Amino acid sequence: MKSLMYLALPIALLIISFFSPNFFFCVTDLDYWKPIIWRVSAAGEAEAAAAAAVIIPCSGHGRAYLEYGLVVKGHEPVCECNPCYGGPECSEFLSDCAADAGSGDPYFMEPFWMNMQDNAILISGWHRMGYTYGDGSYTSELLVNHIKKLHEIVGNAVTDGRYIIFGGGSTQLLNAAVYALSSGNNSLVNPAKVVATAPYYPLYRTQTELFNSRDYQFEGDTSLWKNKTSDINDTTFIEIVTSPTNPEGKLSKAVLEGNNVKTINDRAYYWPNFTPIPSPADDDLMLFTLSKFTGHAGTRFGWAIIKDKDVYEKMLTYMDLTTVGISREAQLRVLKILNVILEREDGKQIFQFGYSTMKDRWMRLKQIISKSKRFSLQKLSPHYCSFFKRVRHPSPAYAWLKCEREEDKNCYKILEGAGINGYEGSMYSADDRYVRLSLIRSQDDFDILINKLTNFVDKDY
Amino acid sequence: MKSLMYLALPIALLIISFFSPNFFFCVTDLDYWKPIIWRVSAAGEAEAAAAAAVIIPCSGHGRAYLEYGLVVKGHEPVCECNPCYGGPECSEFLSDCAADAGSGDPYFMEPFWMNMQDNAILISGWHRMGYTYGDGSYTSELLVNHIKKLHEIVGNAVTDGRYIIFGGGSTQLLNAAVYALSSGNNSLVNPAKVVATAPYYPLYRTQTELFNSRDYQFEGDTSLWKNKTSDINDTTFIEIVTSPTNPEGKLSKAVLEGNNVKTINDRAYYWPNFTPIPSPADDDLMLFTLSKFTGHAGTRFGWAIIKDKDVYEKMLTYMDLTTVGISREAQLRVLKILNVILEREDGKQIFQFGYSTMKDRWMRLKQIISKSKRFSLQKLSPHYCSFFKRVRHPSPAYAWLKCEREEDKNCYKILEGAGINGYEGSMYSADDRYVRLSLIRSQDDFDILINKLTNFVDKDY
Numbered sequence: 062m063k064s065l066m067y068l069a070l071p072i073a074l075l076i077i078s079f080f081s082p083n084f085f086f087c088v089t090d091l092d093y094w095k096p097i098i099w100r101v102s103a104a105g106e107a108e109a110a111a112a113a114a115v116i117i118p119c120s121g122h123g124r125a126y127l128e129y130g131l132v133v134k135g136h137e138p139v140c141e142c143n144p145c146y147g148g149p150e151c152s153e154f155l156s157d158c159a160a161d162a163g164s165g166d167p168y169f170m171e172p173f174w175m176n177m178q179d180n181a182i183l184i185s186g187w188h189r190m191g192y193t194y195g196d197g198s199y200t201s202e203l204l205v206n207h208i209k210k211l212h213e214i215v216g217n218a219v220t221d222g223r224y225i226i227f228g229g230g231s232t233q234l235l236n237a238a239v240y241a242l243s244s245g246n247n248s249l250v251n252p253a254k255v256v257a258t259a260p261y262y263p264l265y266r267t268q269t270e271l272f273n274s275r276d277y278q279f280e281g282d283t284s285l286w287k288n289k290t291s292d293i294n295d296t297t298f299i300e301i302v303t304s305p306t307n308p309e310g311k312l313s314k315a316v317l318e319g320n321n322v323k324t325i326n327d328r329a330y331y332w333p334n335f336t337p338i339p340s341p342a343d344d345d346l347m348l349f350t351l352s353k354f355t356g357h358a359g360t361r362f363g364w365a366i367i368k369d370k371d372v373y374e375k376m377l378t379y380m381d382l383t384t385v386g387i388s389r390e391a392q393l394r395v396l397k398i399l400n401v402i403l404e405r406e407d408g409k410q411i412f413q414f415g416y417s418t419m420k421d422r423w424m425r426l427k428q429i430i431s432k433s434k435r436f437s438l439q440k441l442s443p444h445y446c447s448f449f450k451r452v453r454h455p456s457p458a459y460a461w462l463k464c465e466r467e468e469d470k471n472c473y474k475i476l477e478g479a480g481i482n483g484y485e486g487s488m489y490s491a492d493d494r495y496v497r498l499s500l501i502r503s504q505d506d507f508d509i510l511i512n513k514l515t516n517f518v519d520k521d522y
Numbered sequence: 523m524k525s526l527m528y529l530a531l532p533i534a535l536l537i538i539s540f541f542s543p544n545f546f547f548c549v550t551d552l553d554y555w556k557p558i559i560w561r562v563s564a565a566g567e568a569e570a571a572a573a574a575a576v577i578i579p580c581s582g583h584g585r586a587y588l589e590y591g592l593v594v595k596g597h598e599p600v601c602e603c604n605p606c607y608g609g610p611e612c613s614e615f616l617s618d619c620a621a622d623a624g625s626g627d628p629y630f631m632e633p634f635w636m637n638m639q640d641n642a643i644l645i646s647g648w649h650r651m652g653y654t655y656g657d658g659s660y661t662s663e664l665l666v667n668h669i670k671k672l673h674e675i676v677g678n679a680v681t682d683g684r685y686i687i688f689g690g691g692s693t694q695l696l697n698a699a700v701y702a703l704s705s706g707n708n709s710l711v712n713p714a715k716v717v718a719t720a721p722y723y724p725l726y727r728t729q730t731e732l733f734n735s736r737d738y739q740f741e742g743d744t745s746l747w748k749n750k751t752s753d754i755n756d757t758t759f760i761e762i763v764t765s766p767t768n769p770e771g772k773l774s775k776a777v778l779e780g781n782n783v784k785t786i787n788d789r790a791y792y793w794p795n796f797t798p799i800p801s802p803a804d805d806d807l808m809l810f811t812l813s814k815f816t817g818h819a820g821t822r823f824g825w826a827i828i829k830d831k832d833v834y835e836k837m838l839t840y841m842d843l844t845t846v847g848i849s850r851e852a853q854l855r856v857l858k859i860l861n862v863i864l865e866r867e868d869g870k871q872i873f874q875f876g877y878s879t880m881k882d883r884w885m886r887l888k889q890i891i892s893k894s895k896r897f898s899l900q901k902l903s904p905h906y907c908s909f910f911k912r913v914r915h916p917s918p919a920y921a922w923l924k925c926e927r928e929e930d931k932n933c934y935k936i937l938e939g940a941g942i943n944g945y946e947g948s949m950y951s952a953d954d955r956y957v958r959l960s961l962i963r964s965q966d967d968f969d970i971l972i973n974k975l976t977n978f979v980d981k982d983y
Binding site for chain 1: 585587588589590592593594595602625627628629631632635636638641642643644645646647648649650651652653654656662664689690691693694697701705725728729732733734735736737813817818819820821822823839840843844845846847848849850851852854855857858859861862865
């Protein structure tokens with residue numbers, strides 16, 4: 062079986078080489094060369110992608126990446142196994158291994174990209190060595206246009222007349238936005254108060270505190286400020302709104318109101334993978350990221366869509382002075398990824414894969430938890446989705462599991478005892494009766510989670 | 523001639539396809555398949571690089587990048603021209619165009635990479651989608667090892683027993699270092715004072731001021747603090763030392779002394795391209811970057827070499843909370859670039875190219891300025907270089923030009939009048955009698971600069 066795998070690529074290449082009409086026509090028709098060069102290169106790409114996909118199957122429980130062999134000569138490729146799998150070909154299941162349902166590593170999308178043809182890029186040694194693109198910016202205009210096209214097709218954000226800026230994930234853009242909204246033309250004496258509604262993503266606090274700025278500071282939950290009109294009149298508030306929320310997966314809106322309240326809308330999960338899309342988001346400052354949408358977290362690519370020119374220019378200054386923009390390699394890869402997505406039935410393929418994977422996982426989980434009185438899940442109901450043009454089921458990225466028994470005050474510990482590692486509720490500024498379970502990890506991780514949960518629930522009742 | 527260019531790649535590919543022994547042997551020998559797969563892929567890389575290099579020559583005054591055609595189908599590649607060149611193939615010289623000697627865009631290295639075989643990488647659609655490498659870090663261990671090997675061969679930094687961390691250029695690592703050295707176990711009440719010795723790189727001030735932190739603030743030139751022992755005893759000082767200096771290209775050391783003085787050593791130019799290497803640098807915290815060494819500024823890749831574990835861990839936290847590490851695509855490309863360098867006579871090829879280019883440029887410039895009493899250049903003398911194992915000539919990245927006439931108080935304006943755009947001395951916290959001229963830009967930019975200078979000097983005397 063393995064030797065068959067090794068055969069696949071050379072056979073494919075032989076077929077391309079010997080039977081492709083390009084190679085016969087081109088000898089007799091010189092005008093035909095120009096397009097051929099591109100076609101040959103594209104064949105090279107497909108071949109490369111195939112090579113990378115075929116070489117080592119890692120038993121379906123891991124992957125061998127490109128560094129060895131393809132980049133560093135004289136090395137054999139090495140399988141990197143999923144959690145709970147080991148051995149040189151990831152074929153050994155480690156039975157006393159806890160389910161990892163912690164971080165939001167979005168490997169749920171990996172099979173989509175592994176099965177996708179012609180998705181690789183090649184980057185020559187002299188590609189874009191300078192600091193800027195031809196227009197003097199750090200931003201590929203072609204990629205900006207792809208992003209606009211994408212939002213138009215998905216219908217999840219208004220981009221007309223807006224400014225778009227790139228960052229090292231939405232992570233970097235978050236502080237860029239806090240900087241832009243708190244600095245400068247602020248006649249108020251106090252530092253801006255950065256707030257969010259619990260349960261919220263822990264980075265909002267940890268990142269804001271890291272910078273220990275004179276211009277802004279983290280001030281906890283919006284509920285502390287909601288009815289304090291005098292405070293809201295005296296100080297700039299920056300409310301970070303996540304919609305859908307992390308961890309609950311619910312659509313949400315800003316809580317605070319007033320002239321001094323500015324919002325940063327984290328739209329990391331506002332994709333048909335995770336939520337019905339009721340209408341295009343039209344907020345003043347929206348953050349999007351590739352991580353949860355296509356699954357390319359390691360690319361560190363996010364973008365902000367901004368209404369106000371002054372805010373946009375401050376964010377540009379921030380990107381200039383903190384990292385001089387972001388990697389050209391990352392931008393080229395994202396361009397390819399978005400191009401592949403747009404070429405496949407206007408994005409339908411990727412979202413059908415993402416949605417059906419996440420919906421199936423949610424339904425499996427819900428079925429198990431419904432048998433238990435000890436645990437409950439957040440309530441989510443079907444809604445109409447303007448992208449799919451039909452009512453769709455919930456498909457959240459995370460489960461927000463609650464331990465219902467009076468004595469189960471630390472739900473994390475209860476689950477840990479059952480061999481399941483989630484994230485504690487207190488990480489999200491919520492009660493430790495809650496645990497976040499990540500549903501967007503690899504199929505292996507999800508299967509092990511389901512297995513452990515089933516055993517525990519069955520034993521418990 | 524152009525049609526010959528179009529022929530080169532398909533002919534090369536036909537030769538590879540039909541005459542390579544791989545393709546004949548492999549049919550009869552199944553055990554032979556495994557290495558072949560890698561060889562075929564490597565051929566794909568070379569082909570891709572060749573494709574990208576050959577397709578559009580842009581008259582030698584520009585380049586057509588990979589985005590169009592190779593990545594976005596159905597588009598023709600487009601020439602992006604060097605400054606002062608225009609037209610669809612960059613063949614038109616725009617005669618009333620000023621010489622650009624401003625930014626340090628390191629295109630001087632581009633010809634090296636354009637002429638280098640087998641320098642491309644390919645990245646499959648599913649390459650490293652997760653947040654971390656196999657060891658749970660954001661850092662390719664293989665790349666760390668390549669960096670250590672590189673420093674060992676070049677002899678420009680001690681890495682044994684040191685920690686290495688990556689950033690979005692040394693730009694990001696600079697603030698990470700300021701954060702790490704100023705936060706935490708600091709019993710002193712005052713914010714740390716960040717200082718440097720003029721003329722210094724403007725980012726030291728602008729970046730430090732951007733963050734407006736409670737933990738540190740920029741406090742200008744070291745000369746203001748040198749003899750103020752009581753201040754040095756009361757406050758943490760963070761002295762940023764650039765060696766070789768930007769703009770002058772001189773090796774330098776920290777100015778301040780005392781228990782509370784910490785240093786960040788910016789070693790961006792400590793490569794045989796720009797300076798003799800007397801011995802391996804052995805500072806507590808050193809910043810290196812790819813930009814000026816290989817010329818890949820757009821990759822946004824830098825690394826820090828750190829002695830102290832606590833400082834290293836704080837910098838890791840900083841990278842985690844600001845951008846969640848840096849792009850995997852950038853890391854893979856850097857791995858390839860360093861691998862190519864190490865494979866070519868242990869780095870001798872790249873530094874011989876870099877040094878001879880920069881030395882020739884400096885000698886041409888010096889010859890012109892020596893004819894003028896109106897201008898002078900910084901004094902640099904030959905020194906022994908432990909890498910080349912001989913005495914070598916100066917080859918600085920920048921000229922620090924001085925207007926010598928009493929009335930020429932604004933040297934930038936004088937040069938601007940002669941059609942030359944440099945950077946004002948005051949940008950580097952120095953006198954405006956000085957101008958920085960970048961010598962590391964494209965050959966076109968340098969030639970235009972030399973041309974304008976020659977005309978001005980000839981006319982002036």
